Amino acid sequence: MTITDVAAAQHENVYRVEDQASGLVGFIAIHSTALGPAAGGLRMKPYASEADALTDALRLSEGMTYKNAAAGLPLGGGKAVIIGDPATQKTPDLLRAFGRAVEACNGRYWTAEDMGMTPADMGVLAEETRFVAGLADGAFASGDPSPITARGIFNAIRRVAVHQFGSANLSGRRVAVQGLGHVGWNLCHRLKAAGAELIVTDIDADRVEKARDALGATAVGLNEIYAVPADIFAPCAIGGILNGETIPQLTVKAIAGGANNQLATAQDAELLHARGILYAPDYVANGGGIINVATEILQIETAEDWVSEHLSALDNTMERILRAAKEADVSPALVAEDVVLQTIKRHAA
Numbered sequence: 407m408t409i410t411d412v413a414a415a416q417h418e419n420v421y422r423v424e425d426q427a428s429g430l431v432g433f434i435a436i437h438s439t440a441l442g443p444a445a446g447g448l449r450m451k452p453y454a455s456e457a458d459a460l461t462d463a464l465r466l467s468e469g470m471t472y473k474n475a476a477a478g479l480p481l482g483g484g485k486a487v488i489i490g491d492p493a494t495q496k497t498p499d500l501l502r503a504f505g506r507a508v509e510a511c512n513g514r515y516w517t518a519e520d521m522g523m524t525p526a527d528m529g530v531l532a533e534e535t536r537f538v539a540g541l542a543d544g545a546f547a548s549g550d551p552s553p554i555t556a557r558g559i560f561n562a563i564r565r566v567a568v569h570q571f572g573s574a575n576l577s578g579r580r581v582a583v584q585g586l587g588h589v590g591w592n593l594c595h596r597l598k599a600a601g602a603e604l605i606v607t608d609i610d611a612d613r614v615e616k617a618r619d620a621l622g623a624t625a626v627g628l629n630e631i632y633a634v635p636a637d638i639f640a641p642c643a644i645g646g647i648l649n650g651e652t653i654p655q656l657t658v659k660a661i662a663g664g665a666n667n668q669l670a671t672a673q674d675a676e677l678l679h680a681r682g683i684l685y686a687p688d689y690v691a692n693g694g695g696i697i698n699v700a701t702e703i704l705q706i707e708t709a710e711d712w713v714s715e716h717l718s719a720l721d722n723t724m725e726r727i728l729r730a731a732k733e734a735d736v737s738p739a740l741v742a743e744d745v746v747l748q749t750i751k752r753h754a755a
């Protein structure tokens with residue numbers, strides 16, 4: 407296995423990892439360790455090129471710096487990617503080789519599950535490295551983070567509701583949910599229990615059917631979710647869905663959801679602001695997941711209480727961001743970035 411340094415101006419370290427025997431080619435990107443060891447998941451995808459994989463690792467690791475700082479965690483930002491199809495090219499040898507690369511970072515980078523990975527895969531990595539979270543079992547195993555992620559998003563939805571409708575009460579509020587996977591499904595249950603009316607879409611027809619039957623949700627087509635009359639939009643599927651094409655269609659007054667990188671470009675936050683749509687920055691709204699993972703990395707004995715305390719602090723951070731954005735008449739995305747950079751600066755001082 408060979409690990410080579412890759413020059414990247416905005417990152418502390420970027421490593422290209424190759425193991426010819428297992429066919430492993432990937433990158434570990436450590437964006438910042440200013441707040442603590444860099445933490446962020448491992449993604450396996452059939453990237454079209456090494457350049458694409460590197461770009462993804464650089465972008466995602468920077469995003470983790472922001473997410474971890476916003477969540478008040480003593481963790482920096484990192485991310486790793488492996489090039490390949492997880493369905494056909496993921497072998498124990500390849501995972502073990504990657505595990506050795508993580509171990510070689512000597513604790514500056516902690517990995518965990520992301521797209522294309524399972525808790526069982528994390529178990530294989532753990533044969534080679536101590537610096538892996540998201541294990542299925544063990545003393546501090548944190549399990550599926552999505553219920554905690556959904557709890558955080560639900561809090562964010564209540565916050566935007568206060569700002570836009572004058573009350574956190576969601577009874578009768580129409581919430582459009584895009585994506586009924588781990589996060590979206592949990593969120594829908596919470597929203598339903600709070601009396602919200604659900605409008606849902608998913609590429610998986612079975613999930614939509616289930617939401618209709620079990621939660622009384624109204625189903626709409628994949629592209630109809632943007633223009634559907636609703637109060638709040640909760641994107642819980644894929645990134646880049648807030649863009650020049652979708653934003654003009656939106657009828658909602660607020661957006662708060664779980665998907666990563668919801669804005670296609672930074673400019674799209676301005677478009678939302680100009681339309682009077684309050685956007686809860688995604689990496690703040692969905693920080694519950696990494697809070698849950700952090701209990702494993704930081705080996706927290708009283709995980710349940712610790713998670714609740716951190717979710718509550720995250721909720722306060724969201725409120726601070728929304729209020730400051732309103733006072734300055736700017737997008738919450740701008741304020742969130744400032745809050746995060748100030749946090750990092752304070753720690754670096």
Ligand code: NAD
Binds near residue numbers: 552555585642645
């Ligand atoms: P998931 O794979 O379980 O669910 C995603 C769902 O979205 C699936 O049901 C899928 O069919 C659906 N989907 C995909 N493309 C779609 C489209 N174009 N339109 C409508 N539906 C579509 O993933 P998840 O764990 O629920 O995560 C959802 C999002 O939240 C992702 O962006 C993820 O990165 C982010 N996120 C998840 C967590 C977590 O704890 N799982 C934490 C933070 C952020």
